[in-house]
Amino acid sequence: MKISILKSYLNESIQHVSKAISSRTTIPILTGIKLDVSFQGVTLTASDTDISIQSFIPAEDSDRTVVQIEQPGSVVLPAKFFVEIIKKLPSDEIEMEVKEGFQTFIRSGSTDIQMVGLDPEEYPVLPSIEEDQVISIPGDLLKTMIKQTVFSISTQETTPILTGVLWNLTDNEFKFVATDRHRLASRIAQLDNADGIRFSNVVISGKTLNELSKIIPDQNSRVEIVVADNQVLFKIDRVLFYSRILDGTYPDTSRIIPTNYKTELIVDTKKLSESIDRAYLLSREEKTNIVRLQTLENGTVEISSSSSELGKVTEQLEAVELKGETLRISFNSKYMLDVLKVIESEQLQISFTGAMSPIIIKPVDNSRCLYLILPYRTTN
Amino acid sequence: MKISILKSYLNESIQHVSKAISSRTTIPILTGIKLDVSFQGVTLTASDTDISIQSFIPAEDSDRTVVQIEQPGSVVLPAKFFVEIIKKLPSDEIEMEVKEGFQTFIRSGSTDIQMVGLDPEEYPVLPSIEEDQVISIPGDLLKTMIKQTVFSISTQETTPILTGVLWNLTDNEFKFVATDRHRLASRIAQLDNADGIRFSNVVISGKTLNELSKIIPDQNSRVEIVVADNQVLFKIDRVLFYSRILDGTYPDTSRIIPTNYKTELIVDTKKLSESIDRAYLLSREEKTNIVRLQTLENGTVEISSSSSELGKVTEQLEAVELKGETLRISFNSKYMLDVLKVIESEQLQISFTGAMSPIIIKPVDNSRCLYLILPYRTTN
Incomplete structure (x- = not known):
C-alpha cells in the first residue's frame, strides 16, 4: 500500500470512524483503525463489535484529486495515536506507505512517522445486511427524534432492553419510545416513502444513537436506514454506520398512558423551565430533586421545593389555561427539566389524573411528542 | 437587615468572593458568604482560612442607585445555594430581608426564597494588615507573571514550600520563581514605584495565585499589593484578596542555573512547539514523555521520540541559529510544552551545557524570563 492523501479528508474520515473505538475493548485488533486502499479510494473501518463505522474517501472529489494511489493494499493502525497525530501533521499532503511486517511510514512536511501496523486479515468482517427494508429520513429530523427520546432510557445494565430506544414503523408512522420505568418519552414522525415497510x-442502544447523532450533518442530509434481523445500517453520505439490535422484548408501554385527565394546564415553556430550575437548585441539595406543583384558585400554579437545612423556594406561575380539579403533586424536577429542554414549542400542556397518577406533558402545537413522568408519593 | 439590590452587581460580587469557598472546609460557618450592610453599601466576605476575599458593592455607582438600604445588618448565607440561585433570579431587582433567627427572605419577580441564615458573629474576623509595604502593578502584568511561573510549582504536599511561588523585591526589581525540583520558571518585572521597599x-500558594488571576480584570486595572508578616493583601478595584504567606524557607535556586554554555540554539517558538507536540503524542503513550533533541550538521535539529509498541516520530527543524558543540539530549516533553505555551516571543533561545546539565530556555527578545528543565539520563 502506497498513497498520497489530503489531510483534511483523511482527518474527517478518522473523526467519523473513531466514534466506534472503545478504550475498553478486549480484542487487540479492535484498538486499531483499518485502512483499505483500492484504485477507487480509501475505506476506513473501526468497530467495537456493538457498532461498526466505515467511511469512504474517494480518489477524486468534485474534480479534485484527494488520494493518489500508487499501490493498493490494507493495514490496521493503532487508533489513538493515529487519530491524534494526523490532526497535528504540519502539511495538508500526507504520504503513507506500508512496508514489510505492516510497518507503516507516514511523511508530511518535515515530519516522519513510523507506525507499528497490524495484519488486516485479523480484522473481523463486517456483517452483510439484506437491503429489503430501507427507509430514508432527513438527517435533522432523525437527530431531533433521538434528542427528544434518548434522555429517558435506563442507565441500569440490569435491564439491558431499557438502555435502548424502541423503534416501530407501521403505515408510514415511525415511532421512538424510551423509558426507564420512572418516565417515558415518545416521538412520532410521518414518513412519505415507507409504503409497505x-x-x-x-x-437500538441509546449510547449508539448518541454517537450516530454526532456523525449526522446538521443540514441538508438524508439518512438511509436499513433494518435487518439483528442489525441496523445507517447510510449517511459516505459513511456506513452499523449497529446491533438489542436482544429481548421491549415492554408494552401503551397501557400506562392515561386517557382521561382531571386537571389540564397550559403554560409558557420557558417560564416553567426557569421556575422549576430554581426549585431544582434547592431540591438537588437534598438529593431528592422533589419539587411540588400546586394549582391555585386564581389561575396560577405554585412551584415549590424545600430543604430542612437551607430553606424554601416558592414560585408563582401564571397559567395560559388551567382547568379541572385542584391538584397538589410532587415529582422529580430533574426529569421535568430534561423534558422541558427538548420541547421546541413555546407553550406546553400538562395533564394530570390525580396526585398518584402519571403526569403527561405535550407541546401544544405538536401531537407527535409525548412525555410521561411518574409522580412521587409524598405525605405533604 | 433589609435592602433592595441590583442583581448584576450582587452577582458579580458573589462570583468574586465565591472563589474563596472551599467544599472541603471543616468549619461550618465558612461554607457561607457573609453579608454586611451599612448605609454606604454591602460588603460580601468569603474565606477558607488560607485565602479570604471581600467585595464591596457601593450604594451608588456613577449616579445609579445600586443598593437601597432600609435597614443595615449582617447575615451569613449558605454559599453554594446562594451563588446559584441569585444568578437565576427572574428580575434584576432583588429584595432581601433578614428576620429573627437569621431567617432570610429574598424576593425577585414572582420568586420567593426563604434561606436559613447563620449568625454573623460566629464568622472569623479578617486579619488586620499593616500597610507599610505597598506596591502597585498593572493587573495584566501581574496575571502574565503568574501564568509564566505558576505551572512549575510542585503539586506534592510533602514539600509544601514548593507548592508556592517565591516573590522577591529589591531595587524595584520584582521577581517570581517557581520550581518542583525537575524544572524552574522565573520572571522579573521592573516596578517604577517601589523605591525603598x-x-x-x-x-504564595500557586493555587491562590490562580484564583487571584481569575479576579483581576484583563485590561486597564492596577493591583495594589500589601506585604505584611504572614499575609499578603491584594487590592483590585472594590475587591480585597487576602492570602496567607507559606511557612518555611524557599531553597536557593541561583546556583543550579549554569552560566557557561556549550551549545546554543535559536528557533522559531511555534515551529518548535508543534514539533515537540507531535513527539509528545507518542511519548505520552509510553507514559515517560521522553523526547530526544539532537543537533545535526546542516544547522538543523532533530526532535524524536519512540515507543516499542507504536513506532517512532522524527522531526526535522531548521534552527535560526545553532552554535557550539554537537548534542544529543533527552527531556520531559510535557515540561517543554508547558514552557513553550507561556513564552510570548516569536523566537527563543535554548542553551545547553552537555547532555547531563540543565537546559535553559529564554525568549530572545526578553531577558526577564528564564526557564530551566533538567534532562533525562538515558542510555541512547
Missing part, C-alpha cells in the same frame, strides 16, 4: 421491537 | 522569601 413495517417493523416492530427494533431496539 | 524590599522583601524576600515571600512564598
Whole structure:
C-alpha cells in the first residue's frame, strides 16, 4: 500500500470512524483503525463489535484529486495515536506507505512517522445486511427524534432492553419510545416513502444513537436506514454506520398512558423551565430533586421545593389555561427539566389524573411528542 | 437587615468572593458568604482560612442607585445555594430581608426564597494588615507573571514550600520563581514605584495565585499589593484578596542555573512547539514523555521520540541559529510544552551545557524570563 492523501479528508474520515473505538475493548485488533486502499479510494473501518463505522474517501472529489494511489493494499493502525497525530501533521499532503511486517511510514512536511501496523486479515468482517427494508429520513429530523427520546432510557445494565430506544414503523408512522420505568418519552414522525415497510421491537442502544447523532450533518442530509434481523445500517453520505439490535422484548408501554385527565394546564415553556430550575437548585441539595406543583384558585400554579437545612423556594406561575380539579403533586424536577429542554414549542400542556397518577406533558402545537413522568408519593 | 439590590452587581460580587469557598472546609460557618450592610453599601466576605476575599458593592455607582438600604445588618448565607440561585433570579431587582433567627427572605419577580441564615458573629474576623509595604502593578502584568511561573510549582504536599511561588523585591526589581525540583520558571518585572521597599522569601500558594488571576480584570486595572508578616493583601478595584504567606524557607535556586554554555540554539517558538507536540503524542503513550533533541550538521535539529509498541516520530527543524558543540539530549516533553505555551516571543533561545546539565530556555527578545528543565539520563 502506497498513497498520497489530503489531510483534511483523511482527518474527517478518522473523526467519523473513531466514534466506534472503545478504550475498553478486549480484542487487540479492535484498538486499531483499518485502512483499505483500492484504485477507487480509501475505506476506513473501526468497530467495537456493538457498532461498526466505515467511511469512504474517494480518489477524486468534485474534480479534485484527494488520494493518489500508487499501490493498493490494507493495514490496521493503532487508533489513538493515529487519530491524534494526523490532526497535528504540519502539511495538508500526507504520504503513507506500508512496508514489510505492516510497518507503516507516514511523511508530511518535515515530519516522519513510523507506525507499528497490524495484519488486516485479523480484522473481523463486517456483517452483510439484506437491503429489503430501507427507509430514508432527513438527517435533522432523525437527530431531533433521538434528542427528544434518548434522555429517558435506563442507565441500569440490569435491564439491558431499557438502555435502548424502541423503534416501530407501521403505515408510514415511525415511532421512538424510551423509558426507564420512572418516565417515558415518545416521538412520532410521518414518513412519505415507507409504503409497505413495517417493523416492530427494533431496539437500538441509546449510547449508539448518541454517537450516530454526532456523525449526522446538521443540514441538508438524508439518512438511509436499513433494518435487518439483528442489525441496523445507517447510510449517511459516505459513511456506513452499523449497529446491533438489542436482544429481548421491549415492554408494552401503551397501557400506562392515561386517557382521561382531571386537571389540564397550559403554560409558557420557558417560564416553567426557569421556575422549576430554581426549585431544582434547592431540591438537588437534598438529593431528592422533589419539587411540588400546586394549582391555585386564581389561575396560577405554585412551584415549590424545600430543604430542612437551607430553606424554601416558592414560585408563582401564571397559567395560559388551567382547568379541572385542584391538584397538589410532587415529582422529580430533574426529569421535568430534561423534558422541558427538548420541547421546541413555546407553550406546553400538562395533564394530570390525580396526585398518584402519571403526569403527561405535550407541546401544544405538536401531537407527535409525548412525555410521561411518574409522580412521587409524598405525605405533604 | 433589609435592602433592595441590583442583581448584576450582587452577582458579580458573589462570583468574586465565591472563589474563596472551599467544599472541603471543616468549619461550618465558612461554607457561607457573609453579608454586611451599612448605609454606604454591602460588603460580601468569603474565606477558607488560607485565602479570604471581600467585595464591596457601593450604594451608588456613577449616579445609579445600586443598593437601597432600609435597614443595615449582617447575615451569613449558605454559599453554594446562594451563588446559584441569585444568578437565576427572574428580575434584576432583588429584595432581601433578614428576620429573627437569621431567617432570610429574598424576593425577585414572582420568586420567593426563604434561606436559613447563620449568625454573623460566629464568622472569623479578617486579619488586620499593616500597610507599610505597598506596591502597585498593572493587573495584566501581574496575571502574565503568574501564568509564566505558576505551572512549575510542585503539586506534592510533602514539600509544601514548593507548592508556592517565591516573590522577591529589591531595587524595584520584582521577581517570581517557581520550581518542583525537575524544572524552574522565573520572571522579573521592573516596578517604577517601589523605591525603598524590599522583601524576600515571600512564598504564595500557586493555587491562590490562580484564583487571584481569575479576579483581576484583563485590561486597564492596577493591583495594589500589601506585604505584611504572614499575609499578603491584594487590592483590585472594590475587591480585597487576602492570602496567607507559606511557612518555611524557599531553597536557593541561583546556583543550579549554569552560566557557561556549550551549545546554543535559536528557533522559531511555534515551529518548535508543534514539533515537540507531535513527539509528545507518542511519548505520552509510553507514559515517560521522553523526547530526544539532537543537533545535526546542516544547522538543523532533530526532535524524536519512540515507543516499542507504536513506532517512532522524527522531526526535522531548521534552527535560526545553532552554535557550539554537537548534542544529543533527552527531556520531559510535557515540561517543554508547558514552557513553550507561556513564552510570548516569536523566537527563543535554548542553551545547553552537555547532555547531563540543565537546559535553559529564554525568549530572545526578553531577558526577564528564564526557564530551566533538567534532562533525562538515558542510555541512547
